[in-house]
Amino acid sequence: MLTGDQYLESLRDGRRLFVNGHAVPDVTEEPLLRGGALAAARGYDQHYQPGDDAFGPYFFIPGSVEELRATQERQLHWDFPTISTSNGLLMVLTAASRMRPDFPQYAERALAYFEESKRRDIRIVQTITDAKGNRSLPPAQQDDPDLYVRIVDRGSDGIVIRGAKLHISSAAITHELMVMPTKRMKPGEEDYSVAAAVPVNAPGVRVINASFAPRPDLDPDFFPYSSRHVMTEGFVVFDDVFVPNERVFLAGELEHSATFAHSLGLWERLGSVGSYVRLADTLVGLAQLVAEANGLQRIGHIKDKIAEMITYATLIRAGFEAAMHHATFTPEGWASPDEMFTNAAKYHAAAQFSLMVRHLHDIAGGAVLTAPSMADLRNPETGPDLQKYMRTMKGVDADYRMRLFHTIRDFTADAFGGWKHVTVIQAGGGLYAQKVVVSNHYDMDAAKALALETAGITPDGKVLTSLAGAER
DSSP states (O other): OOOHHHHHHHTOSOOEEEETTEEESOGGGOTTTHHHHHHHHHHHHHHOOOSTTOOOGGGOOOOSHHHHHHHHHHHTTSOHHHHHHHHHHHHHHHHHHHHTTTOHHHHHHHHHHHHHHHHHTOOEEEEOEEOOSSTTSOGGGSSSGGGSOEEEEEETTEEEEEEEEEEEETGGGOSEEEEOOSSOOOTTOGGGOEEEEEETTSTTEEEEEEEOOOOTTSOGGGSTTTTTSOOEEEEEEEEEEEEEGGGEEEESOGGGTTHHHHHHHHHHHHHHHHHHHHHHHHHHHHHHHHHHHHTOTTSHHHHHHHHHHHHHHHHHHHHHHHHHHTOEEOTTOOEEOOHHHHHHHHHHHHHTHHHHHHHHHHHHOTHHHHOOOHHHHHSTTTHHHHHHHSOOBTTBOHHHHHHHHHHHHHHHTSHHHHHHHHHHHHTTSOHHHHHHHHHHHSOHHHHHHHHHHHHTBOTTSOBOSOHHHHHO
């Protein structure tokens, strides 16, 4: 296993990174990107065990409901690259199981890649969303054929791919990019049906980064959460990148073009639901704390809003538990979460998130945005004024109350908060994607049978003339 320092050193591997118009020779020294790397390094140190046969819990394959639950609960305390690695490898194994009957060679490559990743203790991120160009046109009809990642050359030793993948969280600070089709491909789109593992430092890979990291010149106290938890977002370009055969898991086989996306959606959405359990509970806690700090915790409409936030959090937890309790098992004995409950919980969490944040802002008040900085509180000229007017009662001084306001702003309305407002909808696929999966797995026949029974109609469509007789 790697230590945190060894992980940071492993990122100095010649990868081509860019941010804000300039090249980044060392991601561990770039102010806008290094926060994510340092968080991942702490994760490495957290899990480190000596010994050649040691490996982290993120390489564990759950074989029971209890093991699945334990894995997901542990994820709540991991950094993003570690979570992405766990979910990504579980996705690879799920896809391998589904592909094995048709393409056993790909399944064996996937299993070998899992073992290699475990041995090297690397971090992996999934790259799925293509540039897409004109969304009304399929890949093969775009005016530029590279707007979806595709195979541009095939040889006896591997393939060459070209294109770009967008919205790749932590791409700059991981070791490997798991490339996969963004959707099911159709006849004539065989070259777009490609899945492969590509090192971030492979020739031809470029990562153009964005980050919600606070500006380096601002006081970290102004961003109580984002200063410690920051994410890089990568725009990943594959400029004629060679991939050897042993790292290719799909190369033109249309019948499994959607297998990776569906497998990833399952695990990424379950991981998202688990994180939303923690997120929702945090929102409830912030609402209660700021209500108490303002002396409003017993006011009717405040209590009602917090009760609705509690219900929101509880329903997410219920969906999370149901998804694991109703797990299915592959022929290999690996546990997978229930697709319907996973997607229903993800939809609920995402669809109602903005309303919960609105409740929090309504409870907290305008000081979420207008509270002066903690530096002003420490300034001898302005500090006494803030100490006098920002306190509310005994036990609630200016320092405590202002830290609450800055946390709420940072967590829901500024750096991390702005990122989360978008990712809660888009990560793992938009709201419509979850509704499609739920609808596909819902027992509509059973629902129709209940409706016919309620209406007094037999299964073959005969309307009963005597509903009283139907009761007998």
